[in-house]
Amino acid sequence: MSSRPIRNIAIVGVTGQQGSHITSHLVAAGRHTITAITRADSVAAPPNGVKVSKVNYDDPQSLISALRNQDALIITMSVTAPPDTSEKLVRAAAEAGVPWILPNEWGIDGTNEKYGRECFLGPPNKAIRDLIGELGVSSWLAVACGFWYQYSLGTSQDMYGFDLQKREVIFYDDGNTKINTTTWEQVGRAVTGLLSLDGSELESKFKNKFAYVSSFNISQKDVFESVKRVTGTGDSDWKVEYVPSEERVAQGMKALQEGGRYAGFAKVLYGRSLFPNGDGNFEAKHGLVNAMLGLPKEDLDECTKEAIQLSNKIAQGKSGGH
Numbered sequence: 001m002s003s004r005p006i007r008n009i010a011i012v013g014v015t016g017q018q019g020s021h022i023t024s025h026l027v028a029a030g031r032h033t034i035t036a037i038t039r040a041d042s043v044a045a046p047p048n049g050v051k052v053s054k055v056n057y058d059d060p061q062s063l064i065s066a067l068r069n070q071d072a073l074i075i076t077m078s079v080t081a082p083p084d085t086s087e088k089l090v091r092a093a094a095e096a097g098v099p100w101i102l103p104n105e106w107g108i109d110g111t112n113e114k115y116g117r118e119c120f121l122g123p124p125n126k127a128i129r130d131l132i133g134e135l136g137v138s139s140w141l142a143v144a145c146g147f148w149y150q151y152s153l154g155t156s157q158d159m160y161g162f163d164l165q166k167r168e169v170i171f172y173d174d175g176n177t178k179i180n181t182t183t184w185e186q187v188g189r190a191v192t193g194l195l196s197l198d199g200s201e202l203e204s205k206f207k208n209k210f211a212y213v214s215s216f217n218i219s220q221k222d223v224f225e226s227v228k229r230v231t232g233t234g235d236s237d238w239k240v241e242y243v244p245s246e247e248r249v250a251q252g253m254k255a256l257q258e259g260g261r262y263a264g265f266a267k268v269l270y271g272r273s274l275f276p277n278g279d280g281n282f283e284a285k286h287g288l289v290n291a292m293l294g295l296p297k298e299d300l301d302e303c304t305k306e307a308i309q310l311s312n313k314i315a316q317g318k319s320g321g322h
């Protein structure tokens, strides 16, 4: 069933941080009919070229109707959505007979269960993939992209360790551990490429599997070099600190226990992903889909500039970040 070509795609989060970039690349490619699955009371305005299905997550029939005749459901759901929202979508997708689901992953290597458990993201994501399997109708294709580069550099020091406004950086261990990190744009291109594959190729290569995509395989020190180039600063302009990654995780756990939900979680997640054992470097273990999909090489310094713009906007109170 899932080997038929993908024509109709439903997306949750067409105006969201990640979903908007997936949507714009799908629309630009012009190969699919795109439908936004959006809450009835959402103030978001889906872009031109996208059909709209208003849903109520407490009304399964509204989800099933919205998903009928869709070949793929892409879920990019806010981290603040109620935790059972993905489950409701997946159950409705099975009722509606949707062959493919791209679940709400967009991050870590979900095949590494120990790492997933230790940074908390693994078990809930696995539960959704398992549920899709148990329901026995849809196949899943999970996109692992590592951390979003500009967002992780520009939003908070709890992530890649940089405070771009104060010119402070905290390196985990020696700062030389390499991980994969990706731009929203590259994820958008990857999803468009994957869902444009011939149905049998999609099935043979990606049925119930991860697709690994990356913009850069870099360390905090590599990021620092880029930040210095872009800002025209030198080492002496920066306050530099070193913290063992295990200690960073312990700081995050303590913050979580004290009620600092986002700061604590980010410290645990990024600290754990930068363990020198290579858990955050999925490219080394699994390879990437970049070449197969013809994804472009991106310019690190250009992306660093965008992170600095994001940081400036946040400092001026114009943008949030989650």
Ligand SMILES: NC(=O)c1ccc[n+]([C@@H]2O[C@H](COP(=O)([O-])OP(=O)(O)OC[C@H]3O[C@@H](n4cnc5c(N)ncnc54)[C@H](OP(=O)(O)O)[C@@H]3O)[C@@H](O)[C@H]2O)c1
Pocket (backbone or CB within 6 Å): 012, 013, 014, 015, 016, 017, 018, 019, 037, 038, 039, 042, 043, 044, 057, 076, 077, 078, 079, 080, 081, 082, 085, 104, 105, 106, 107, 145, 146, 147, 148, 151, 152, 322
């Ligand atoms: N790799 C990374 O660095 C990284 C970082 C953060 C998150 N992520 C992952 O990416 C996913 C998507 O994050 P994002 O930041 O792109 O999402 P987002 O922009 O915060 O939100 C996406 C969409 O979720 C819907 N939504 C918001 N609140 C909701 C609610 N209460 N109930 C139901 N739907 C709701 C909205 O759609 P409508 O208004 O149209 O209904 C919104 O456009 C996350 O869940 C996480 O798994 C990855």
